[in-house]
Amino acid sequence: MSLLQELIHQTQQTFVQPKYSAKDFQSDQDVRWCPGCGDYSILAQVQRIMPDFGVAKHNIVWVSGIGCSSRFPYYMDTYGFHGIHGRAPAIASGVKLARPDLSVWLVTGDGDGLSIGGNHFIHLLRRNIDIKVLLFNNQIYGLTKGQYSPTSEYGKVTKSTPHGSVDHPFNPTLLALGAEGSFVARTLDRDPKHMQAILKRAGEFKGCAFVEIYQNCNVFNDGAFFTFTEKETKDDNVLFLEHGKPMVFGKEKNRGIKLDGFTPRVVPLGDSVSQNDLLVHNEKDSTLAFILANFSAMEGMPRPVGIFKAVERTTYENDMELQIQKAEAKKKGDLNALLRSGQTWKIG
Amino acid sequence: MVKPLKNLDDVTIRFAGDSGDGIQLTGMEFTKTTALMGNDLSTFPDYPAEIRAPAGTLFGVSGFQIHFGSTEIYTPGDQCDVLVAMNPAALKVNLNSLVDGGVIIANRDGFDAKNLKLANYAVSPLDDGSLSKYQLHIVDITKLTGLVLTDMNMSSKHIDRCKNFFALGMMYWMFNRPMDATIEWIKSKFAKTPDFMEANTRVLQAGWNYGETTEIFAVRYEVKPAKLDAGTYRSITGNEAIAWGLIAASVKSNLELFLGSYPITPASDILHELSRHKNFRVKTFQAEDEIAAIASSIGAAYAGALATTTTSGPGVALKQEAIGLAVMTELPLVIVNIQRGGPSTGLPTKTEQADLLQAMYGRNGESPVCVIASQTPSDCFGTVFEASRIALKFMCPVMFLSDGYLANGAEPWKFPNADDLPEIPVSFRTEAEGFFPYSRDEKTLSRPWAIPGTPGLEHRVGGLEKQNITGNVNYESANHELMVKLRQEKIDRIANDIPLAEVEGDTEGDVLVVSWGGTYGSIKTAVTNKRKEGKSVSHLHIKYLNPMQKNIGEILYRFKHILVPELNLGQLSKVLRFKYMVPTISYNKIQGLPFKSVELEKKIDEVLGMK
Numbered sequence A: 001m002s003l004l005q006e007l008i009h010q011t012q013q014t015f016v017q018p019k020y021s022a023k024d025f026q027s028d029q030d031v032r033w034c035p036g037c038g039d040y041s042i043l044a045q046v047q048r049i050m051p052d053f054g055v056a057k058h059n060i061v062w063v064s065g066i067g068c069s070s071r072f073p074y075y076m077d078t079y080g081f082h083g084i085h086g087r088a089p090a091i092a093s094g095v096k097l098a099r100p101d102l103s104v105w106l107v108t109g110d111g112d113g114l115s116i117g118g119n120h121f122i123h124l125l126r127r128n129i130d131i132k133v134l135l136f137n138n139q140i141y142g143l144t145k146g147q148y149s150p151t152s153e154y155g156k157v158t159k160s161t162p163h164g165s166v167d168h169p170f171n172p173t174l175l176a177l178g179a180e181g182s183f184v185a186r187t188l189d190r191d192p193k194h195m196q197a198i199l200k201r202a203g204e205f206k207g208c209a210f211v212e213i214y215q216n217c218n219v220f221n222d223g224a225f226f227t228f229t230e231k232e233t234k235d236d237n238v239l240f241l242e243h244g245k246p247m248v249f250g251k252e253k254n255r256g257i258k259l260d261g262f263t264p265r266v267v268p269l270g271d272s273v274s275q276n277d278l279l280v281h282n283e284k285d286s287t288l289a290f291i292l293a294n295f296s297a298m299e300g301m302p303r304p305v306g307i308f309k310a311v312e313r314t315t316y317e318n319d320m321e322l323q324i325q326k327a328e329a330k331k332k333g334d335l336n337a338l339l340r341s342g343q344t345w346k347i348g
Numbered sequence B: 001m002v003k004p005l006k007n008l009d010d011v012t013i014r015f016a017g018d019s020g021d022g023i024q025l026t027g028m029e030f031t032k033t034t035a036l037m038g039n040d041l042s043t044f045p046d047y048p049a050e051i052r053a054p055a056g057t058l059f060g061v062s063g064f065q066i067h068f069g070s071t072e073i074y075t076p077g078d079q080c081d082v083l084v085a086m087n088p089a090a091l092k093v094n095l096n097s098l099v100d101g102g103v104i105i106a107n108r109d110g111f112d113a114k115n116l117k118l119a120n121y122a123v124s125p126l127d128d129g130s131l132s133k134y135q136l137h138i139v140d141i142t143k144l145t146g147l148v149l150t151d152m153n154m155s156s157k158h159i160d161r162c163k164n165f166f167a168l169g170m171m172y173w174m175f176n177r178p179m180d181a182t183i184e185w186i187k188s189k190f191a192k193t194p195d196f197m198e199a200n201t202r203v204l205q206a207g208w209n210y211g212e213t214t215e216i217f218a219v220r221y222e223v224k225p226a227k228l229d230a231g232t233y234r235s236i237t238g239n240e241a242i243a244w245g246l247i248a249a250s251v252k253s254n255l256e257l258f259l260g261s262y263p264i265t266p267a268s269d270i271l272h273e274l275s276r277h278k279n280f281r282v283k284t285f286q287a288e289d290e291i292a293a294i295a296s297s298i299g300a301a302y303a304g305a306l307a308t309t310t311t312s313g314p315g316v317a318l319k320q321e322a323i324g325l326a327v328m329t330e331l332p333l334v335i336v337n338i339q340r341g342g343p344s345t346g347l348p349t350k351t352e353q354a355d356l357l358q359a360m361y362g363r364n365g366e367s368p369v370c371v372i373a374s375q376t377p378s379d380c381f382g383t384v385f386e387a388s389r390i391a392l393k394f395m396c397p398v399m400f401l402s403d404g405y406l407a408n409g410a411e412p413w414k415f416p417n418a419d420d421l422p423e424i425p426v427s428f429r430t431e432a433e434g435f436f437p438y439s440r441d442e443k444t445l446s447r448p449w450a451i452p453g454t455p456g457l458e459h460r461v462g463g464l465e466k467q468n469i470t471g472n473v474n475y476e477s478a479n480h481e482l483m484v485k486l487r488q489e490k491i492d493r494i495a496n497d498i499p500l501a502e503v504e505g506d507t508e509g510d511v512l513v514v515s516w517g518g519t520y521g522s523i524k525t526a527v528t529n530k531r532k533e534g535k536s537v538s539h540l541h542i543k544y545l546n547p548m549q550k551n552i553g554e555i556l557y558r559f560k561h562i563l564v565p566e567l568n569l570g571q572l573s574k575v576l577r578f579k580y581m582v583p584t585i586s587y588n589k590i591q592g593l594p595f596k597s598v599e600l601e602k603k604i605d606e607v608l609g610m611k
Ligand SMILES: Cc1ncc(C[n+]2csc(CCOP(=O)(O)OP(=O)(O)O)c2C)c(N)n1
Pocket: A066, A067, A068, A069, A070, A085, A108, A109, A110, A111, A112, A113, A136, A138, A140, A141, A142, A143, A144, A149
């Protein structure tokens, strides 16, 4: 038995898992985000759902990059790794590949994950390493005090773009789908119930699960998502995706989405159009997921939130382990045999 | 006719041709056979950076040099005694490394008008008498190869591919070596293509027969086995030795080996080799770039693996921020750097020793890292094993330096028995009572390795400054200074855990030649030659570059002159001057090539003459 196997074995023998509450996941560190920051809500929802997974605290690792959001692991009473800017996906990959027995979660910001870490981000998704990725999207750089980010809208005026940004933004959900993400979802910092439901689904998903969370940075980009999060405007502008359900939205539930060829259209429900005519959400349909993710770029379309896609496929660490087991079954590693392999000769 | 056998102590042969001519393979086969005959040897593959450089060009020449003998061999040889030139470019590029009176075997068919023009020869050097000071043998290698294979219905392209075996056969005859090992290799390599098996075997045999029957070679040579220590040997390259050394460290520490890597010449072969040994539970991860490679290794180290990342100079440049993270989080990590010519992409396939300062100082902040360098191809095994031991014992990143010359060079290795290798004792912290992530071992100052999955030890690490003991984020000024000093002190204390340096030769005298890394062999040869002449010259090879062994200063102070030859502008020199305040004499070569012993001997003479 390797040292690691011994340790895992030993703890399984002796550890009796307590029944956790949200409090058990709060570390002893002071939370230091600006008052009113959307990050607080995300932290609270995560702590609330963590007990539901039935995973022992010591088998959970939170990994992050650098940014306001990336302070997250300090506030979780689990194992944690606050990495370097943009590299959290790679650090988390190493943790998970070395230790498939651990539950690995990753926190990143839109700057951290999509700017400096864009490369690592797409590769994590395509490999499908079983890591839960929470991208806190506030469409701004918080920690460095308010420069535009890769998700900021074209023309955004910030300290580094006093004349307006001439960068075109990424749509993280579309990017995640393009990177072959197996599980792609979006939720809102100001909708705790929705967030809990989505995070739970992500946590239970076997494979890489990506969740974009619209997060309000009340200091540098206040209200960026208010259209989608505030009572007055939310219902008319957000489409809540539910698997198997027709796509209805609006305060009066009186509008729906129909497909016109490949083009989605908003249609009023009434005499000529019934719910039966509407597009039905299907998490297993990745083409549909692309169409939905693209709503953001289309005038007049509601913003979809929920699970765009959830399609299981083999995970990287599983395949890696299978190859190892196959190689071991064929011939277990023997250092002497290795040293003597090939041609050797004797002298004297 | 029995041709006379002439005895030689040592010989250097250089095979040279187009990069598509199979020169490296020819050299490797000759090397394998020579090793099996019990000679000591050293090799130097020298090939262009282009994958398929245009045929016949001067920059497309691929060379393989082997120096073998009945005495101990430390270098691939300054000059060659025999040059096999498959075309004019190969001749032109390599002629200056042939000794006067040396043997040239030229493939006449390669010297056609087109190739002569490509090599800028107005007239063929084979005909104009310009090679009269050498023993020139012109052989129609391509034509003869074709004749041997006339009945085989092979395309001329395929026939052409076999011609290197004709040259190899001739060399086997000339140096009286058996062909069995190569024939075995051909059989296994071409098991699925019996035509090629037959063709290559025939051509090899034909080359041998050519030597036996023609009149052009008057003598053949005998190089008796070397008097090496009794034992079982194998041939190994530096990169293979690194891969195996890491596996050995994994076995001896009872940890799983994790490699995060991104392909780069000349380090890729370590990734290739480790990927083949999944039966040791080795996990190899080909990351999307160097930063991801090292970051994944850091994650794996945090999670309890023996973690390593392999690369070359430009890759290390990218990894530096992450190395700082490993310094800050005090995690064990072996960073392997196979140095090559720089800066930037530099000379990808050529050797250089210019990453010492990058290894020691190439990061932001006070960021001390243990640095250790291998000195010969086979030494890579023990040195990377030692790097792993230090990383695990002191919970710190260790930079292991090798170079292109060691990476591809091969030598006979009296490999150890697995049971004789020391255990690497490792224990994970499991006791929750009194646990602090940054509490320290009194002796080594290392912190406990508390890995995820251990109940009660939940804690957070990261790149922000840590409060000593608790590991909490802390920006207090006094704490930062304390932590900077503790991290430095921890590295310094490694010096208590390594053997003292030993001088080869007298421990005091006129000149001390100080070397590090892959120049060991040439410098040792030069110093040995000078000592044979009765000169007051000694040799100090520094394997541990940071921290240095405790007695280095003492040794330096006992010599009148300190000569530091390096394949850079004087990086070790700088370190020695700064650390020990000694006036060093730098001797530098930055040509992508190793030192020649004669160059060094000349320099030593010059220093000996200094007042
Ligand atoms: C190598 C490196 N470059 C730059 C920085 C500075 N930096 C820290 S966080 C950050 C951007 C953070 O933005 P985002 O990821 O959106 O996170 P937020 O703070 O908004 O949560 C930058 C540029 C750094 N820490 N390291």
